[in-house]
Amino acid sequence: MLGVKARPNPLALRGLPNLPWIWTAAGGLALVASCGIGVLVGPVHIGVGTVVQAFLGGAIDPGQANILWSLRIPRVVLGVLVGGTLAVAGAAYQGVFRNALADPYLLGAAAGANLGATLAIAFAPGTSILGVNVIPLAAFVGAGAAVAGAYALGRSVTGLRSATGLILAGVAIAAFFNSIQSYVQQTQTSSIRQVYSWILGRLVTAGWDDVLLVLPYVLLSMAVIYLHRRLLDALTLGEDEITSLGIPVRRVRLIVVVAATLGTAAVVAVGGTIAFVGIIVPHTIRLLAGRSYRVVIPLSVLFGAAFLVLADTAARTVVAPAELPIGVITAFLGAPFFIAVMRSTRAATL
Amino acid sequence: MSEIVLAGVSVAYDGQPVVRDIDLTVHSGEWLTLIGPNGAGKTTILRAVARLVSFRGDIRIGGRALTALSSREVARQVAVLVQEPQMPFGMTVSQYVLLGRAPHLGYLGKESSGDRRVVRDIVRRLALEELASRPLDRLSGGERQRAAIARALAQQAPVLLIDEPTSSLDVGRQQSVLELIDELRTEQELTVIAAMHDLTLAGQYADRLALLVGGRLAAVGSAAEVLTEPVIAEHYRAQVKVIEMNGSGRAVVPVRG
Numbered sequence: 001m002l003g004v005k006a007r008p009n010p011l012a013l014r015g016l017p018n019l020p021w022i023w024t025a026a027g028g029l030a031l032v033a034s035c036g037i038g039v040l041v042g043p044v045h046i047g048v049g050t051v052v053q054a055f056l057g058g059a060i061d062p063g064q065a066n067i068l069w070s071l072r073i074p075r076v077v078l079g080v081l082v083g084g085t086l087a088v089a090g091a092a093y094q095g096v097f098r099n100a101l102a103d104p105y106l107l108g109a110a111a112g113a114n115l116g117a118t119l120a121i122a123f124a125p126g127t128s129i130l131g132v133n134v135i136p137l138a139a140f141v142g143a144g145a146a147v148a149g150a151y152a153l154g155r156s157v158t159g160l161r162s163a164t165g166l167i168l169a170g171v172a173i174a175a176f177f178n179s180i181q182s183y184v185q186q187t188q189t190s191s192i193r194q195v196y197s198w199i200l201g202r203l204v205t206a207g208w209d210d211v212l213l214v215l216p217y218v219l220l221s222m223a224v225i226y227l228h229r230r231l232l233d234a235l236t237l238g239e240d241e242i243t244s245l246g247i248p249v250r251r252v253r254l255i256v257v258v259a260a261t262l263g264t265a266a267v268v269a270v271g272g273t274i275a276f277v278g279i280i281v282p283h284t285i286r287l288l289a290g291r292s293y294r295v296v297i298p299l300s301v302l303f304g305a306a307f308l309v310l311a312d313t314a315a316r317t318v319v320a321p322a323e324l325p326i327g328v329i330t331a332f333l334g335a336p337f338f339i340a341v342m343r344s345t346r347a348a349t350l
Numbered sequence: 351m352s353e354i355v356l357a358g359v360s361v362a363y364d365g366q367p368v369v370r371d372i373d374l375t376v377h378s379g380e381w382l383t384l385i386g387p388n389g390a391g392k393t394t395i396l397r398a399v400a401r402l403v404s405f406r407g408d409i410r411i412g413g414r415a416l417t418a419l420s421s422r423e424v425a426r427q428v429a430v431l432v433q434e435p436q437m438p439f440g441m442t443v444s445q446y447v448l449l450g451r452a453p454h455l456g457y458l459g460k461e462s463s464g465d466r467r468v469v470r471d472i473v474r475r476l477a478l479e480e481l482a483s484r485p486l487d488r489l490s491g492g493e494r495q496r497a498a499i500a501r502a503l504a505q506q507a508p509v510l511l512i513d514e515p516t517s518s519l520d521v522g523r524q525q526s527v528l529e530l531i532d533e534l535r536t537e538q539e540l541t542v543i544a545a546m547h548d549l550t551l552a553g554q555y556a557d558r559l560a561l562l563v564g565g566r567l568a569a570v571g572s573a574a575e576v577l578t579e580p581v582i583a584e585h586y587r588a589q590v591k592v593i594e595m596n597g598s599g600r601a602v603v604p605v606r607g
Binding site for chain 2: 013231234240243247291
């Protein structure tokens, strides 16, 4: 229009995997909006002006300040960390195991966390080690043990050549852990209610302690997976083809699985079992923005975080003044989505 | 220099020998095609040269022992076109070809503009530019094969191993794929080892044929030396007629009775 013609970039080649800015912007906006909603919505009305004033360091009512800084904001921040991590870990597991239905729960991470937490609730209620509540700690150990067990079993059975072997090993480990967990749960009736509430997931008691507890693991997990996004794309090739490109397949798989499990275990330890986020978010991104992990991984962080903050806001408002466990909301939305993905053979091919 | 020397190479799967005591030299810039009945060990030899399977004996590429190289060094020397390349759903042609740059990147490295330039040139050379942003699952069989060749070429390795490159293609596309590989071999001074079933095509494109039977080398030589009726009858247990075509190799035609 100004008489200047756009010169074609000599390096330009269509179809290269670039992060679409429009979806990145949309993800950023969704995250900011969901956090805004999460901070504003609650039984006590706090207006936008008050929230802005609080963020700018202005003087506000101490009661409202307390609600904002001690309850809502840490809960929203924890929602961001939990949602982003579950979505990224789901995408990472799907990449490593080349299974569209892989989820942070696939390798028995949740079953392990649940068993650990159940044991802690039943046999060591109220105990803490070095000032840290023993329940999340036990969940973390349980999740790690389950994934390590599944990995070792898969490796010994199929020599890691087959992703299916690993998935089946995860299913077997999860079934085994679940059976022990059910046994403990049924025999320790006094703690059954607390166990249920833990298993269904909640960010109810979230505080800054929980945020600080998971933050290092979550950041490490996300950073490692993000750095492996190109290699996750390469893992979509056949085994011989990946190896013939000089890519150490086993090492990539191991590092990504450890990172995803570390993040999952950390967030399951504070958030309980919140299923399906790792399936809903990455698949929606694949459908809308592209299938390359260079796109899926960063966008999963943004949209996963936004999704979970909104789900949590819904969990605490739908039946107010009571609260629904957040796992109920994600499962309600996630299960039909899971079935849709399962039925779509195209989406199941990663 | 990319001469490939196999000395006393044996491969076993789960203790069962599949390839036994192979001695074979493939000269730099040569096209050698492995032929032989099903299960003769053709693919296994390719996998050994690409170090995708452990082997006994010695394999050298350009004088360097394969076992002394790192995985990335092997990938910079040897590109492999597998029989049925996995075409990831939804991946574009450009993105797929770009994966071929992996051997030139660090573990967590990112492709440079130089890498993207290599990919662009290869995509152009293989007339895939119009298809660059098309998902692989929407390509025809011939286009897929060209994309797979492009990904292998993006490795810029002097040795190209191809396993049954034409098995799922019609006769026209078989010819065009083999012609393309032959042109690229000359242009880029590649050393090619192929495994093929079609004896006529194998004879037409290879400088030499190596006939494998039961994991052992039964004959090595030009098409005229290897593609003879007695040799094929003995090793394939097939009734064939070998017809000499003027200047266009030999046709191996099955006959009845």
